[in-house]
Amino acid sequence: MKLIGMLDSPYVRRVAISLKAMNFSFEHEELSVFNDIEKMKVVNPLMKAPSLMTDEGILLIDSTLILEYLDRKCNENYSLLSKNMEQFTKSQYLIGIALTLCDKAVQLFMEYNRRPPEKFYQEWVDRINEQLQAGLSxxxxxxxxxxxxxxxxxxxxxxxxxxxVMLKYIEKKLSSIYNNYVSKKLKVFSSAMESTSLF
Ligand SMILES: N[C@@H](CCC(=O)N[C@@H](CS)C(=O)NCC(=O)O)C(=O)O
Known part of the structure; x- marks a missing residue:
């Protein structure tokens, strides 16, 4: 299998860490969706990361769909989703919050770093900030x-x-959100996870 995408993307990173946690061997091609567009188009004409090329040569797109594929493929002892329905539902709930926060954090980063200043859209930025604060709380x-x-x-x-991975993305790319709206408990959790060999 080959994972395509940069590890500064929280979506690529969640797949890379999961591949390791599930004990898969895989290749990794670090292509940027912005800086390596021509190479990226050859791999994936939709220019999205993460992309995962399966051993059968099928290109999977979207981290959640890729992870669902990997979870079915892995040895069940390494599955990252619980068979227990209560645990599974809690997990899906937390992942839903985490992914929405990833989406909002990436959107805010793009507003500040990619949108031309004359097209800055304050209402949208205010909305995203509110969503980030609500989600983190x-x-x-x-x-x-x-x-x-x-x-x-x-x-x-x-x-x-x-x-x-969501917390690390916010820490690296949106430090004022991290400093002001990420709780002590979440910061402690983030540090503990980041200190493990998987990360
Ligand atoms: N829901 C997708 C989001 C992936 C995503 O938006 N990735 C970004 C990189 S962080 C990307 O491909 N951006 C380029 C684009 O949207 O055109 C997933 O979970 O994989």
């Missing part, structure tokens, strides 16, 4: 770190990975 209320240091089970699962 909700996440803080909903996250319970267990004695093993994880959120769903006694080992790392997809919710842990998705929340951790």
């Amino acid at each position: 909700l996440l803080d209320q909903q996250v319970i770190i267990n004695d093993a240091g994880y959120l769903i089970d006694n080992r790392i699962m997809q919710a842990d990975i998705s929340i951790a």
